[in-house]
Amino acid sequence: MAVDNDTVRRIAFLARLKVEPEKLEDTKSEFNKILEWVEELGEVNTDNVEPLVSVNNEALSLRADEVSEGHISQEILKNAPAQEFGYFVVPKVVE
Amino acid sequence: MSDLTDLTIAESLSKLKTKEISPVELTQAYIKKLDDNSKYNAYVTLNADEALKAAQESEKHYNNNTNRSLEGIPLGIKDLFCTKGIKTTACSHILDNFVPQYESTVTQKLLDCGALFLGKLNMDEFAMGGSNETSYFGPVVNPWSKNTPLVAGGSSGGSAAAVAAKMCAAATATDTGGSIREPSAFCGVTGIKPTYGRCSRYGIMAFASSLDQAGPICKDVTDCALMLNAMAGYDAKDSTSSKNEVPDFSSFIGQDVKGLKIGVPTEYRPDGLNSEVAAYWDKAAQILKDCGAEIVNISLPHTKYALPTYYVIAPAEASSNLARYDGVRYGLRVSGNGLDEQYINTRTSGFGAEVKRRILIGTYVLSAGYYDAYYLKAQKVRRLVKNDFDEAFKKCDVILTPTSPVEPFAIGDKKMLENPINMYLNDIFTVSVNLAGLPAMSLPIGLSQNGLPLGMQLIGRAFDEATIFKTAYQLERGANFVRM
Numbered sequence: 140m141a142v143d144n145d146t147v148r149r150i151a152f153l154a155r156l157k158v159e160p161e162k163l164e165d166t167k168s169e170f171n172k173i174l175e176w177v178e179e180l181g182e183v184n185t186d187n188v189e190p191l192v193s194v195n196n197e198a199l200s201l202r203a204d205e206v207s208e209g210h211i212s213q214e215i216l217k218n219a220p221a222q223e224f225g226y227f228v229v230p231k232v233v234e
Numbered sequence: 235m236s237d238l239t240d241l242t243i244a245e246s247l248s249k250l251k252t253k254e255i256s257p258v259e260l261t262q263a264y265i266k267k268l269d270d271n272s273k274y275n276a277y278v279t280l281n282a283d284e285a286l287k288a289a290q291e292s293e294k295h296y297n298n299n300t301n302r303s304l305e306g307i308p309l310g311i312k313d314l315f316c317t318k319g320i321k322t323t324a325c326s327h328i329l330d331n332f333v334p335q336y337e338s339t340v341t342q343k344l345l346d347c348g349a350l351f352l353g354k355l356n357m358d359e360f361a362m363g364g365s366n367e368t369s370y371f372g373p374v375v376n377p378w379s380k381n382t383p384l385v386a387g388g389s390s391g392g393s394a395a396a397v398a399a400k401m402c403a404a405a406t407a408t409d410t411g412g413s414i415r416e417p418s419a420f421c422g423v424t425g426i427k428p429t430y431g432r433c434s435r436y437g438i439m440a441f442a443s444s445l446d447q448a449g450p451i452c453k454d455v456t457d458c459a460l461m462l463n464a465m466a467g468y469d470a471k472d473s474t475s476s477k478n479e480v481p482d483f484s485s486f487i488g489q490d491v492k493g494l495k496i497g498v499p500t501e502y503r504p505d506g507l508n509s510e511v512a513a514y515w516d517k518a519a520q521i522l523k524d525c526g527a528e529i530v531n532i533s534l535p536h537t538k539y540a541l542p543t544y545y546v547i548a549p550a551e552a553s554s555n556l557a558r559y560d561g562v563r564y565g566l567r568v569s570g571n572g573l574d575e576q577y578i579n580t581r582t583s584g585f586g587a588e589v590k591r592r593i594l595i596g597t598y599v600l601s602a603g604y605y606d607a608y609y610l611k612a613q614k615v616r617r618l619v620k621n622d623f624d625e626a627f628k629k630c631d632v633i634l635t636p637t638s639p640v641e642p643f644a645i646g647d648k649k650m651l652e653n654p655i656n657m658y659l660n661d662i663f664t665v666s667v668n669l670a671g672l673p674a675m676s677l678p679i680g681l682s683q684n685g686l687p688l689g690m691q692l693i694g695r696a697f698d699e700a701t702i703f704k705t706a707y708q709l710e711r712g713a714n715f716v717r718m
Contacts, residue, residue, distance in 0.1 A: 172655065
């Protein structure tokens with residue numbers, strides 16, 4: 140399943156990355172090399188094999204739904220590129 | 235007296251307890267070694283002043299007999315672990331101004347045991363790489379390099395190099411596909427990736443969450459046990475951390491291996507395997523045989539498919555985990571016309587080439603129409619890889635393999651850089667272990683003809699690090715590897 144330039148552009152947008160036009164061909168060929176390689180998996184018969192999502196067999200723990208470490212909004216905002224009035228600032232998204 | 239930085243943790247602790255040396259003296263000796271960082275580029279952030287203050291606190295603990303298990307031991311911390319108030323970047327431009335406001339569970343546990351931190355260690359960007367060349371801060375130079383600068387391995391290249399060059403007593407590291415074991419092998423030091431779930435992942439920047447595990451890189455097997463004792467244990471903040479009891483790993487050091495069955499997998503000896511690597515593998519088996527262990531041939535038939543499986547699953551999880559770096563809440567922000575363009579500009583300039591490559595692959599294999607063909611298929615093959623180990627461990631107690639098919643190569647090696655798959659293939663002996671969630675250790679076995687370290691890997695059953703420690707200690711004694 141080789142990908143074309145349009146697919147590379149579409150995937151890049153889904154990942155919110157930009158592939159410069161002059162790098163598009165290289166990115167595509169590298170992409171296809173890796174895909175061709177992972178397609179070796181097609182040789183393996185996986186009929187009736189359950190996918191392995193996690194190697195952890197233990198049941199997940201439940202906890203009470205309550206605040207454990209609250210009132211730390213200043214710490215959370217400490218690394219913000221832009222903040223105002225205790226909020227993260229982003230470009231306007233609603234006209 | 236020889237340099238204090240020659241001592242292992244175990245040796246340092248016994249001298250500290252008898253007050254033959256003080257934590258301040260020990261810390262000062264390591265701080266002096268940090269001058270070598272200009273040669274090796276192992277540290278990306280130094281914390282020497284704070285370390286010295288902590289050493290003075292440790293001194294009080296020794297004086298009033300409240301010293302804890304790693305009191306006054308100077309460590310290096312991989313830059314993937316969040317450390318409160320100390321810049322933590324994952325060696326990525328996208329986080330190069332990030333100062334965590336909280337401490338990772340593993341580093342908190344080490345602090346609670348009295349350890350102190352000399353600084354943050356270099357690594358491949360977001361732990362994606364096998365040579366430490368994808369770091370935003372440049373590659374680590376292997377301390378064993380002769381004339382040409384060699385790679386230290388990756389992704390925990392800074393951790394392995396710093397331990398080898400005695401720039402810390404031991405280091406934390408993480409392993410998603412071999413990132414503790416391969417650099418340990420390349421730098422002639424000892425590192426263990428414990429069972430998935432053994433150490434909490436809380437506060438460790440996520441790469442591939444179903445594969446990531448923290449572990450120590452140390453000067454020897456005994457120190458690995460001391461470090462893992464401190465690092466392991468259930469944590470409510472990581473839902474995948476295990477409630478299994480953590481034994482005292484040190485208690486297995488020195489136990490004999492008589493009657494133990496050592497599995498040697500046929501599939502790990504492909505035609506054309508480096509002859510020196512093969513010879514050392516035989517030697518390691520002989521050492522264990524001489525100790526009374528029994529060597530049994532085993533088969534791991536899906537070995538060939540482990541790497542392609544890994545290179546679907548790991549990028550898929552990475553593409554999801556790295557979606558959080560969007561320039562909104564922390565890290566780099568590169569403005570644009572509107573929010574989407576800000577995301578794109580931030581991520582495009584913040585991530586390096588290998589990270590972007592993996593995000594793109596991951597996004598593709600998870601995208602509508604391709605999910606079943608790639609991601610679901612890989613998860614099924616992942617089960618077969620795990621089943622292979624389940625079968626093998628019916629016939630043996632621990633598995634012996636080389637850690638890497640190659641010795642450390644030159645920084646900027648053309649063959650490795652021209653095709654990313656060539657670099658990926660170096661992980662051929664290590665990735666299966668992550669897919670199956672098993673514990674595995676790498677320890678040095680000897681030097682190649684070029685005078686470069688080669689490593690052996692011991693793989694155990696899930697939650698049976700004990701057998702690895704037992705076996706590794708005997709192998710270490712037999713190999714008699716001379717540290718730098």
